Amino acid sequence: MLQVTMTKGLPDVTLVLEGELDMATGDILREVVDGLDLEKLNSITFSLDGLAFIDSTGIGQLIGYYRSFAKHNTQVYINNNNKDIEEVLELVGVREIMKT
Amino acid sequence: MSERPSIGPLSFTRRHLILLPILICITALSLSYAVYHRFTEDTIEYVHTLLLESEIELSAGSFLQKLTSRLNHWTYVWCVELLIFILASYFISYLIAKYSLRMEEAVQQERVERERLFTTYKQVVQAVTQGALQLLSPEEYEREYGQDQPLLTLDIQDKSDITHIRDEVDRFLMERLDNWEDPLRSRALLCLSEAVTNVVKHTPGGQILVFIDSTGPRFHVVDRGKGLDLNKLPYMLFVKGFSTGNTLGAGFPIMMRYLKQITVCTSPNGTALVLRA
Numbered sequence: 001m002l003q004v005t006m007t008k009g010l011p012d013v014t015l016v017l018e019g020e021l022d023m024a025t026g027d028i029l030r031e032v033v034d035g036l037d038l039e040k041l042n043s044i045t046f047s048l049d050g051l052a053f054i055d056s057t058g059i060g061q062l063i064g065y066y067r068s069f070a071k072h073n074t075q076v077y078i079n080n081n082n083k084d085i086e087e088v089l090e091l092v093g094v095r096e097i098m099k100t
Numbered sequence: 101m102s103e104r105p106s107i108g109p110l111s112f113t114r115r116h117l118i119l120l121p122i123l124i125c126i127t128a129l130s131l132s133y134a135v136y137h138r139f140t141e142d143t144i145e146y147v148h149t150l151l152l153e154s155e156i157e158l159s160a161g162s163f164l165q166k167l168t169s170r171l172n173h174w175t176y177v178w179c180v181e182l183l184i185f186i187l188a189s190y191f192i193s194y195l196i197a198k199y200s201l202r203m204e205e206a207v208q209q210e211r212v213e214r215e216r217l218f219t220t221y222k223q224v225v226q227a228v229t230q231g232a233l234q235l236l237s238p239e240e241y242e243r244e245y246g247q248d249q250p251l252l253t254l255d256i257q258d259k260s261d262i263t264h265i266r267d268e269v270d271r272f273l274m275e276r277l278d279n280w281e282d283p284l285r286s287r288a289l290l291c292l293s294e295a296v297t298n299v300v301k302h303t304p305g306g307q308i309l310v311f312i313d314s315t316g317p318r319f320h321v322v323d324r325g326k327g328l329d330l331n332k333l334p335y336m337l338f339v340k341g342f343s344t345g346n347t348l349g350a351g352f353p354i355m356m357r358y359l360k361q362i363t364v365c366t367s368p369n370g371t372a373l374v375l376r377a
């Protein structure tokens with residue numbers, strides 16, 4: 001299961017993710033992100049410290065946001081201090097394109 | 101490569117022998133029917149003419165003689181036409197046989213080419229990955245794992261199964277393996293999740309089978325998809341994030357990094373991944 005909490009609102013949004021982010025739970029995050037007003041959004045930070053699990057599909061979803069928000073000049077950041085999650089992010093190549 | 105068999109006009113093939121009598125029967129029947137029609141119409145008309153003549157001067161003997169001569173004429177026509185049709189049938193059956201043989205040769209050549217490609221990939225992949233990735237043909241897979249009885253079998257149908265399978269396998273191995281703890285546990289579950297996600301994304305469904313070897317857990321993720329495209333294998337191995345419907349997806353680098361060995365067996369009937377954690 002995935003829990004998404006917005007700890008900081010517009011224009012610089014921070015979303016704290018807890019639980020598991022994969023194909024099965026991606027819709028929960030999508031719902032929250034789709035509810036944001038893109039006109040007022042300046043940047044979005046995904047905090048992954050509380051994540052217990054993420055796979056390549058979950059990472060793919062975050063990369064998807066990075067690419068789509070770039071068209072609106074919205075910055076996307078990934079905030080993570082979880083060693084296991086960081087290793088997977090690096091393996092898939094996220095750190096080569098997305099900032100911390 | 102096998103030598104192409106010569107096909108001459110007199111070289112009978114199996115197909116000739118099957119097709120020829122069928123074609124002869126069909127053409128002979130249609131011919132007989134056509135000739136019979138023409139013969140009856142002609143004979144009726146001829147007899148009618150003779151009967152009109154007989155009113156004047158025709159004797160019974162002369163009448164029969166003229167009728168017999170007419171019948172002989174029709175027998176001759178029938179024989180000639182039958183001969184022409186037999187020759188035509190033979191020629192048609194010969195053309196069909198030649199075409200089928202060529203098609204069969206093309207299929208055979210394609211199969212030989214695929215086998216050659218498979219053997220080459222198998223050797224290259226094994227060498228490049230130092231045995232971490234193995235390719236097996238369906239026959240080899242059956243020989244190696246066909247007799248194994250899984251300890252746990254779970255169906256893969258939709259995305260809700262991804263979390264369910266991860267939890268079920270985790271619980272199952274927790275009870276049976278003393279060393280089922282991090283980092284082995286989290287890495288194995290991540291790789292399993294990647295393989296199951298691929299099944300959900302790209303195939304109509306499948307199953308996961310769980311075994312325990314002396315070296316650790318072994319998962320078989322079997323799907324009913326169209327199989328992997330071996331031509332894309334180099335991209336899967338060397339291009340980060342490369343993913344299409346018939347590759348192992350973006351999770352492949354993760355699986356290669358965290359698993360002891362991945363065995364791939366793919367055919368047009370589906371793919372089986374053997375993951376050793």
